[in-house]
Amino acid sequence: MTEAILLVEDDASIAIVITAALEAEGLRVDRCDSIAGRDRLLAAHSYGLMLTDVMLTDGDGIASLPPVRAAFPRMQVIILSAQNTLDTAVRASETGAFEYFPKPFDLEELVRTVRQALGSNEAADLSGADEELGQALPLVGRSPAMQAVYRMITRVLRNDLTVLILGESGTGKELVAEAIHQLGSRREGPFVAVNTAAIPHELIESELFGHEKGAFTGAVARHVGKFEQAARGTLFLDEIGDMPLEAQTRLLRALQSGRIRRVGGTEEIALDCRIIAATNRDLVPMIASGQFREDLYYRLAVVPIELPPLRERADDVEALSRHFLARAAADGLPRRQLSAGGAALLARQPWRGNVRELRNVIFRLALLARDDVIDEAAIEPLLAGDVPALPRAGEAGLFPGEADGEGIAGDGREDFATALARFIEEARPEAGTLYDAALAAFERPLFLHALAQTGGNQLRAAQLLGINRNTLRKRLGDLGIAPEDALTIR
Template identity: 70%
Template sequence: MSILLVEDDESIAIVITAALEAEGFTVAHCDSIAERDRLLAARAFSALVTDVMLADGDGIETLGRVQALHPDLPVIILSAQNTLDTAVRASDTGAFEYFPKPFDIDELVRTVRQAASSSGLASGEDEGEVAGQGLPLVGRSPAMQAVFRMITRVLKNDLTVLILGESGTGKELVAEAIHQLGHRQAGPFVAVNTAAIPADLIESELFGHEKGAFTGAVSRHIGKFEQAEGGTLFLDEIGDMPMQAQTRLLRALQSGSIRRVGGREEVSINTRIIAATNKDLEPMIAAGQFREDLYYRLNVVPIHLPALRERAGDIEALARHFLVQAAGEGLPRRQLAPDAVEVLRIQPWRGNVRELRNFIYRLALLAREDVIDATALEPMLAQSVRHEDAAQTGPSDLESAVRHWLTVHQPATGAIYDSALAAFERPLFAEILRTTGGNQLRAAQMLGINRNTLRKRLSDLAIDPDSFLRRP
């Protein structure tokens, strides 16, 4: 089988070509759109692997004429522009797969093999231009690229999505992105925080009620399901939904219809369901606190949102994004100096992206200089930490603190050790480096570990020791 590779980065092209040829493929390589079109006109290929940014144009924008002439040719898109917009543009072309750089070469080879074998079965319908610009989902980390890829896979269908992640990671933003970029964007987006509704009112809020259904029901009330007709219903904090409401929700999902409280009429529903929770539902199922059958109904497509500490490389982009947002809302226009970015990057951010956003807005309001450096940032950060610590009700001894941390963060099974270790090491190393003024040799001696070990862990945790250097 013959593959056409369009890639202007010679080193990447060499790696891909070698990997594909090792699997028995014949690879034709070019580095421009013009040469791509010439080769496609001259011979047939089993699949096209193309980068986005090429010397003579945009690889995605020019795919239309390729697909018009070769409708059965599977296309795999590579891109270093690892934004949600790029992922959506790639998906909207009907591409077989999209790979943000850097990518796993073995996974690419497997995908090329599948694409070549499919011989056109993977081509999708073009649904027109999708407005993906301006959505507040920021991140180039591998963890966020995985989220973007999952979002693109559910845009053209109505599969139920369950968004999982800690508080403050942006679960509602993902739900809004799926709605705004999907084929239901013309319909309403209705968000319901099921944890904020009293247990005795949640069924009425979701399904509506008829006049006289209960004391105080003086007129018919249309519930959230009917309000979201033709659009998307987002059920946030689904893990806090009372068991009786869970039963009725399951029935609605199974039957495709609802019955208002106190009513007899079955009302058909045409609504996409997206649910979210910051809890681990499987232990709740074992404890009888969440229905197992409802879990499987909701968990058709799970999307796991990473905690901010797991994507520290995105903190700079997020912080600058929030400064731009703050300026757009009337706050002073600020910029971050490199040393300030490093200080932000090593913070634990227990409240995740929401906490970072609130801090950046406060910084934009209170900073005295237009360019904020570490010296200006640290006092406000210390004040925030003191307020957070004062609000903590957890005990101070280490054993109890571990129990408290596990309760609050509920790390996924299989990741508890790594998550806990990172959560403990980050503030420990930061405090020791602060004590030594950034001197790694003294820090390693105080910790009783090898300097190379310390250096590796600092790199793994994205901690810059230079940010702790004492200033004259």
């Protein structure tokens, strides 16, 4: 006898379409539009599968599921929802739902999934059904492209499969890695992030696997590597496409064996961490050219998750912008609102720097806008690159030893390329020192200007610059700049 299906859906048109499609497959469907109706039917009949909406006429379909799952543990559940956020996808996953479908959904795919659910004999995993997340989720967006990402995230929360996150710079790869860690079974352990592109090639093995005292010149003590630091947690290997081949070989060996050995050591250490890797590079042509190991690729890409660029999810720009405005206000910046016209203008931009670029623009607008409501007039100059001019070098005394008022900023009117060329000609740096000299000369007026714009507030200055506050604090110390040094600049 064919197992019956219970459909709990308060949108009559959707309920009719789903019922017709399932009955055309020879399946029996009972239908109701509320939690109360659901409970009456469950008390009177036996069902192999329940499809339920989240927002019903008398309550939350997910929140009311735990007692149902406890009473009918072998009944599969598929959740349908127009509340298309990562929070909803995770809540659906935590109930042990067989699948989660954001609306609008592909009807043929839903029918196939119903067949798969009815054919599954696995009991639902009820662990974590009553668990509260208790924290804000880091991903924002309800576009179909982001719904696919959410569904992939929920599929890996209950296992330790290796995940490879692909996407352009600024799409939020580390946020996805953090979400998998924070919402998964290893959330109580550490989340250790490593930018493999930022580690000198000769030190990468030591950073990842650790080293013993005396393993090489300068190894004056034992160093515990990132794999060990991530024990019982998650190791996030960012920019994995930039890892040198020698280190790729050792990483592959570690993943294959599940054990590592510190540089210069003999003891084998068992791995106890989840591996998540990410890259903005296309690894397939790199494999073909011998720049990336094919066997390592398949070890890392057990579950690939591809993040869409922001230009392919323009519908999410407004929600992201409002989210960042709220974040900016929470960080102490003025509380701003976004007009409908401003939101439409932002949604039309190409955002080559993706979500990271949008975030920086929104934080600058929160800091610099003259009105509480940010509209097109406030946004257009910033998008065109019309930012406040740097103060005159001579007036501000921005460069060491510039008693004559000259410096890389010149008189404040020449373009940067001309000023840089003049700086090089006049400074005549020694061979091998030009980069450091030019960088120091540029950073000093830039940081002073940012501090002047923010009244000496380092947090706001870092947000204006689009860099980490700790990075700013370190560079200010390196350059001998105190926040109050900038307060005399006008």
